[in-house]
Amino acid sequence: MKNRLKVLRAERDWTQAQLADALDVSRQTINAIEKGKFDPSLPLAFRSARLFNCRIEDIFEDDGD
């Protein structure tokens, strides 16, 4: 799954650690999601959407895998 987490984070000038704190996950999790190595659960995707004040599909995009 592709995602725009890194772009959204950069737009706000946040570090991975700051985003991890805001989403109540580890920095390793944010790093893995940004690199596309790990797909978040639905609750985490919802939390991300709420944090960035947008829809889930504005952050995560199904790449057909």
Next chain:
Amino acid sequence: MAHDTRSRVSRNLHDTRRLAVWTLAWLVTLALVAFGPVLLWDKNPLITGALIVLNLGIGSGMIIANIRFVAGLDDLQRQIQLEAMGIALGVGLIVGLSYSMLDITDLVAWNAEISHLVFVQGFTYLGAVLLASRRYQ
């Protein structure tokens, strides 16, 4: 769902400590059951039986503490634990049965002890956690 206001790191630390305490208590009662009958209470069956029951009870507490530990992890950490536990379970089953067959068919000179299986599962689990953690970096 109740929201825990403590930080994730603080919650993880608390869950890890609780699991460590239960595991230590379980190990102590296990050691008492293993060595106590000969070294401490001259094979008194009542004391041995009571300690086996206590060991089972504390073991149950350890399982619950482990469930809470895993439930308190975040998405990725839980995925890593799931993969590691799955690998450890599979390796334990396959290697354990093959090892047992070696003993039954007298292809090895020593007895296949359950403690050997615990070592194999423990080291497999640790290795799998390290490998999975590296893979997701």
